[in-house]
Each structure stands twice: as C-alpha cells, then as structure tokens.
Amino acid sequence: MLKYHIWTIGCQMNKAESERLGSYFEEMGYQITESAAEADLIVLNSCVVRQHAEDRVVNKLHALKALKQSKPKLTLAVTGCLVNADTAGLKERFPQVDHFFKPGERPEWLEGAGWEQILPQNPTPCTYVPIIQGCDNFCAYCIVPYRRGREKSRPIPEIVSEVRELVGRGAREVTLLGQNVDSYGHDLPDKPDLADLLGELNPIEGLLRIRFLTNHPKDMSPRLIGAIAELDKVCEQLNLAVQAGSNQMLKTMKRGYTIERYRRLIGEIRAKIPEIALSTDVIVGFPGETEEQFQQRTMCRRLKKSGG
Numbered sequence: 001m002l003k004y005h006i007w008t009i010g011c012q013m014n015k016a017e018s019e020r021l022g023s024y025f026e027e028m029g030y031q032i033t034e035s036a037a038e039a040d041l042i043v044l045n046s047c048v049v050r051q052h053a054e055d056r057v058v059n060k061l062h063a064l065k066a067l068k069q070s071k072p073k074l075t076l077a078v079t080g081c082l083v084n085a086d087t088a089g090l091k092e093r094f095p096q097v098d099h100f101f102k103p104g105e106r107p108e109w110l111e112g113a114g115w116e117q118i119l120p121q122n123p124t125p126c127t128y129v130p131i132i133q134g135c136d137n138f139c140a141y142c143i144v145p146y147r148r149g150r151e152k153s154r155p156i157p158e159i160v161s162e163v164r165e166l167v168g169r170g171a172r173e174v175t176l177l178g179q180n181v182d183s184y185g186h187d188l189p190d191k192p193d194l195a196d197l198l199g200e201l202n203p204i205e206g207l208l209r210i211r212f213l214t215n216h217p218k219d220m221s222p223r224l225i226g227a228i229a230e231l232d233k234v235c236e237q238l239n240l241a242v243q244a245g246s247n248q249m250l251k252t253m254k255r256g257y258t259i260e261r262y263r264r265l266i267g268e269i270r271a272k273i274p275e276i277a278l279s280t281d282v283i284v285g286f287p288g289e290t291e292e293q294f295q296q297r298t299m300c301r302r303l304k305k306s307g308g
Contacts, residue, residue, distance in 0.1 A: 130304025
C-alpha cells in the first residue's frame with residue numbers, strides 16, 4: 001500500500017487543510033506514516049508569515065533533498081504560503097519538489113474523490129472548520145492576502161451541513177476559521193454575517209461548543225457581540241489583536257482602527273459579556289517604532305484590568 005506523510009507548520013488554517021489533505025489521500029488508497037523515509041508521497045504545508053517559520057520550511061526542503069535523490073519515485077509536494085504565483089521560480093529554487101499547489105486547493109496532479117466533499121473520517125472532539133479564505137485588509141506586515149487571495153466565504157448551508165456531518169463522526173466542538181472571520185459573508189449574494197452563521201450552528205444536536213478566529217477589531221460588529229452573549233454554545237472567549245498601543249504605529253501597520261476605537265470596542269464587549277475571556281496580540285519592535293511608541297504597548301496590559 002502506498003504511504004503518505006504530511007509536515008505542517010503555521011496557523012490553524014494550515015492544520016485544518018492538512019487534516020483534509022490526509023483524508024483526501026486516504027480516499028485514494030494511501031496510508032498515513034509518521035516517517036518521511038517510509039512515504040511514497042510527502043507534502044509540506046508551509047508558512048512564511050515569520051522569518052523563523054520560513055527558515056524551517058527551507059531547511060526541511062533541503063533535508064528532504066537527499067531522500068528524494070535516494071528514492072526517485074518519491075513524490076514531494078509543497079503547499080501553504082510559501083507557494084506564490086511564480087511557481088517556475090520556486091521550481092528553480094527547489095528542483096527536488098515535484099509539485100507546488102496553493103493553500104486550500106486540491107492537488108491537481110492527483111485524480112480522486114471530489115475535493116469539496118472530503119472531511120476527516122475520525123475528527124478530533126475539537127475540530128477546525130474553515131469558513132472564509134483570504135483577506136482584504138492588506139496589513140503592512142502580512143503576506144496572507146498575496147498568497148491566499150481576496151476574501152471568499154463559504155455559503156451557510158454548506159458549512160451547517162459539514163458541521164452536522166463532523167458531529168455525526170464524533171466532533172463535539174468546532175472552531176470556525178478564517179484569516180478574518182469577522183468579515184464572513186460580505187461577498188455572498190444575501191450578505192449574511194458571522195452572527196447569522198453562529199445562529200444556524202447553535203441548534204445542531206450533539207454540538208457542545210463553538211469558537212472562531214481570527215478576529216479583526218475593524219470588522220467586529222455589534223451583532224456579533226450580541227450573538228456571543230445570547231447563544232449558549234458560543235464560547236465567551238475572544239482573541240482580539242491590538243498589535244500596537246500607538247495610533248501612529250497602527251496607521252503605519254495599516255490596521256484601519258485607532259486605539260480609541262479599540263478601547264470602545266472592548267468596553268462594548270464587556271458591557272454585553274462581563275465574564276468574557278479576552279486575549280490579544282502585540283507586535284513589538286515594528287520598523288520605525290520609537291521608544292515612546294514602544295512604551296505605549298502597556299496600554300494593552302491595562303485593558304485587562306480597566307475594562308477598556
């Protein structure tokens with residue numbers, strides 16, 4: 001029996017896509033192996049959001065070069081955010097790789113079951129469900145829009161059907177994924193939003209908890225805050241990245257909001273959901289940041305105690 005091995009680095013979206021790739025290969029008759037040396041097919045699901053991650057991907061590709069030389073029939077493929085439009089350039093840089101394919105897409109050199117219908121056969125109790133691909137925000141430091149493209153939402157009925165099937169296979173908690181889940185639905189014909197989707201998922205029998213990420217302060221709506229407060233299966237927990245404590249740095253980062261707007265948003269969330277668990281992300285030492293702007297990051301710490 002042919003064997004496959006998937007090496008994954010990066011965000012939850014990469015992990016979800018690797019899980020579905022594995023199910024796709026198994027539908028085609030492959031068997032998973034934890035050893036790259038035993039595999040007939042190796043897929044690297046890459047991340048280049050940070051230099052450290054990109055270095056790990058490149059080092060892994062160099063390490064696999066000898067294995068590819070010793071096993072000429074081995075198929076080596078790369079997906080994830082390393083893959084850009086210049087696949088010819090990538091092929092020249094990494095000649096040991098047989099195929100490059102964009103994140104979230106079907107490996108076109110393989111013919112098998114319909115890609116859209118592939119779900120994990122045995123999902124973990126807490127499983128990931130992608131609901132929107134790409135991002136329209138173009139933050140100054142982020143490569144995602146250039147690799148995953150513009151925002152493209154999946155229809156609500158498709159997601160609801162998928163979650164029901166995953167619950168039937170053993171999942172009890174789902175985390176809805178997107179580079180920016182708060183902009184979900186704006187590109188669909190009837191313009192639903194994330195609150196609408198949560199309302200449709202909440203009644204599913206056997207589903208116990210719903211989470212979602214990644215959130216963007218610019219796009220979080222009062223309707224979404226209300227849905228978190230009112231729907232019993234939606235966890236009262238949010239990661240809401242502030243990224244900087246300085247308005248000038250936020251402008252340089254092209255984040256699309258101010259510190260004052262962020263504070264108001266935190267206040268609105270806590271007014272509706274007093275016991276909510278809030279976390280954030282901060283970029284420290286962004287190019288051009290002054291000592292004074294660096295010190296303003298302490299604003300993020302005070303938000304925990306002050307309530308905004």
